[in-house]
Amino acid sequence: MTVDSGKLITTRVSELLGVKYPIIQGAMAWIADAGLAAAVSNAGGLGLIAGGAAPVDVIRDEIRKARALTNKPIGLNIMLMSPNADDLAQLVLDEKLQVITTGAGSPGVYIERWKAAGVTVIPVVAAVALAVRMERLGADAVICEGCEAGGHIGDLTTMALVPQVADAVKIPIIAAGGIADGRGAAAAFMLGAEGVQCGTVFLTAEECAIHDTYKQRVLDAKDTGTVATGRSSGHPVRCLKTPFTRKLLAMEKEDVSLEALEEMMSGSMRKAVQDGNLEEGSFMCGQIAGLLKEKKTCREIIEGLFGQAEGLLHGR
Numbered sequence: 001m002t003v004d005s006g007k008l009i010t011t012r013v014s015e016l017l018g019v020k021y022p023i024i025q026g027a028m029a030w031i032a033d034a035g036l037a038a039a040v041s042n043a044g045g046l047g048l049i050a051g052g053a054a055p056v057d058v059i060r061d062e063i064r065k066a067r068a069l070t071n072k073p074i075g076l077n078i079m080l081m082s083p084n085a086d087d088l089a090q091l092v093l094d095e096k097l098q099v100i101t102t103g104a105g106s107p108g109v110y111i112e113r114w115k116a117a118g119v120t121v122i123p124v125v126a127a128v129a130l131a132v133r134m135e136r137l138g139a140d141a142v143i144c145e146g147c148e149a150g151g152h153i154g155d156l157t158t159m160a161l162v163p164q165v166a167d168a169v170k171i172p173i174i175a176a177g178g179i180a181d182g183r184g185a186a187a188a189f190m191l192g193a194e195g196v197q198c199g200t201v202f203l204t205a206e207e208c209a210i211h212d213t214y215k216q217r218v219l220d221a222k223d224t225g226t227v228a229t230g231r232s233s234g235h236p237v238r239c240l241k242t243p244f245t246r247k248l249l250a251m252e253k254e255d256v257s258l259e260a261l262e263e264m265m266s267g268s269m270r271k272a273v274q275d276g277n278l279e280e281g282s283f284m285c286g287q288i289a290g291l292l293k294e295k296k297t298c299r300e301i302i303e304g305l306f307g308q309a310e311g312l313l314h315g316r
């Protein structure tokens, strides 16, 4: 990492991605669309479009819309548990995307094809073993996501995960989970990361087109305002505490069937993002929401974060 006397933090991640600031916007399903991704890329970070569980035609349209809004690099995230993963893996090649990130599994079967086409491949990992496997298979970097993050999470915190992965691999590391300002980013750099991925802070961005109820709940959340449900089924998901998460936790306590829980979850992301439905929606959100008090543009978020981080890393 170079901190250029009061100027820019440049790292292997900013160079790999071809961006001004080593920051990636988290790929939040139903949320990370062309408008948000282009706003982040235009502000000097890397915007991602979330593949989520959307049909491949919808994602192709979003990629093309984003390309009309920015000439900067944008990436796509593939949720590997989703049935659209194979189709999106091919779409990456068809649309000649520069960067792909993956989550919720191992992208081992796709990496060779993507690398042969010159795509930059950055899997999300939640443990050291997968990071090592990804490096061996040719990944360009790994995103180490701690369980402070919103959405589908692993067991380890960012603080514990990042330095352990840093000691185990040579490829650059991007830290995710619990980072929303320059203090978090500077701390991540100290732990061995060369970039950050932020999701929750971009929920509060002006350019983020979620329902007003969702955005306001994130801004109103306090430190203890999120909870992980689904631990009993082996797929923990962190969301804002709502009547919906209370119901889910009560059902888990009663040992209801996995099918009943899955039925509850089905469609719940859309109900949060589009309808602001607190009874039936999953308002995925990270633990750092308590820090966020006002809406800002993506440019204000990114420039503010790196301005603060650069000051801290200079000891100012």
Ligand code: TUI
Pocket: 029, 079, 102, 103, 104, 105, 106, 124, 125, 126, 130, 145, 150, 151, 152, 153, 154, 235, 237, 265, 284
């Ligand atoms: O994927 C995420 N976060 C997500 S995906 C999502 S959509 C969803 N829909 C329904 C139910 C649950 C989620 C919402 N949020 N983050 C990346 C991430 N990947 N976090 C943890 C992992 C992970 C976990 C295990 C990555 C790899 C892994 O490896 C398993 C293996 O095969 O070794």
